[in-house]
Structure formats: C-alpha cells, structure tokens
Amino acid sequence: MSLAYLGLGSNLGDRRGNLRQAVELLAQVPGVVVRRRSSLYENPPVGYEAQPDFLNAVVEIETSLSPRALLEALQAIENRLGRERTIRWGPRTMDLDLLLFEGVRLDEEGLTLPHPRLCERAFVLVPLAELAPDWPLPDGRTAGQAAEEVKADADLRLQSQGSEW
Ligand code: PH2
Ligand code: MG
Numbered sequence: 001m002s003l004a005y006l007g008l009g010s011n012l013g014d015r016r017g018n019l020r021q022a023v024e025l026l027a028q029v030p031g032v033v034v035r036r037r038s039s040l041y042e043n044p045p046v047g048y049e050a051q052p053d054f055l056n057a058v059v060e061i062e063t064s065l066s067p068r069a070l071l072e073a074l075q076a077i078e079n080r081l082g083r084e085r086t087i088r089w090g091p092r093t094m095d096l097d098l099l100l101f102e103g104v105r106l107d108e109e110g111l112t113l114p115h116p117r118l119c120e121r122a123f124v125l126v127p128l129a130e131l132a133p134d135w136p137l138p139d140g141r142t143a144g145q146a147a148e149e150v151k152a153d154a155d156l157r158l159q160s161q162g163s164e165w
C-alpha cells in the first residue's frame, strides 16, 4: 500500500455536497482506503478568474493501485459528479487531482508527479500541510514551510475546521 494525497476542488452547484460525494465514491474504489481529510477552505479562483469561488480540501489515502490506475479512478469520479471539460482551469463541479504519490516521481502524458503546480498553490499547500507538514516537496521545502510562505498572501477562508464536513 502507498500513501497518496489528493486535491479536491468544486465551484459549481452544491460545492460541499460534491466534495462529500467525491470522498464517498473514493472510499468505494477497490484498492483505495481514505485515511484522513483536511479542513475545508473557500477561496477565489486562481488562473482563470471569471468564475465562482472554490471550495478546496486535501484527502490522504492509502492505495494498492498504480498512479495511472488511481488517476483513471479519479477521472471516473469527476465524470460521475457531472464534470464537463470545457475551458482549461474553468468552473467545475468536481476536480480531483493526484498531488503526491509516495516514492513516485514521473512525467508522462497527462500525469506528472508530484503535481506540477503543487508548490505555488495556497489552496493545495495549506490543507496539505494540515495532514503532512513534513512531506518534502520537489523544491526542497516541506509542505509546512511552503504553506507558511504562501498563507499570508492568500485569501483562504476556513469553511469547516477539521475533518467533519
Ligand atoms: N483549480 C483550478 C484552477 N483554479 N482555483 C482555486 N481557488 N481552486 C482550485 O481548485 C482551482 C483554481 C484548476 O484545476
Ligand atoms: Mg486542479
């Protein structure tokens, strides 16, 4: 079994309900055990700004799946939750990103690990640091250090503290 961290985001429809459902569906995937979830944060869209605010969280899983098989399972959940792929970085009912997979670095078509934009995104780093503050990032910092550095400039509104959401 390998530890992996997933980034969850939703900015359409019942955002919290979407995130909850994603975690439920994830727990039903054979070979995936959901271990812990971060607090829930509301925050403005990064990248493409003309869209509603996001709810974001990070989930820790253990899995016997390969990174590729896990990615396919995540995409199937996105599709079940009504994801439509229109504009890059545009609004979505559910975005499930594979952020980190224990012991794995790779750069393949459609799958780069660690996630290429992990180190700069407060909406990923802050919830990740709740679960894995000592995790080493590709740039040499730990998740905790990186989260501290981006926190001050980020408009992250704690929406639900702890894992009860
Ligand atoms: N996801 C994106 C683009 N921009 N902004 C926020 N705040 N949260 C996201 O999850 C997000 C984003 C593409 O996946
Ligand atoms: Mg994303």
Ligand code: MG
Pocket: 095, 096, 097
């Ligand atoms: Mg994605």
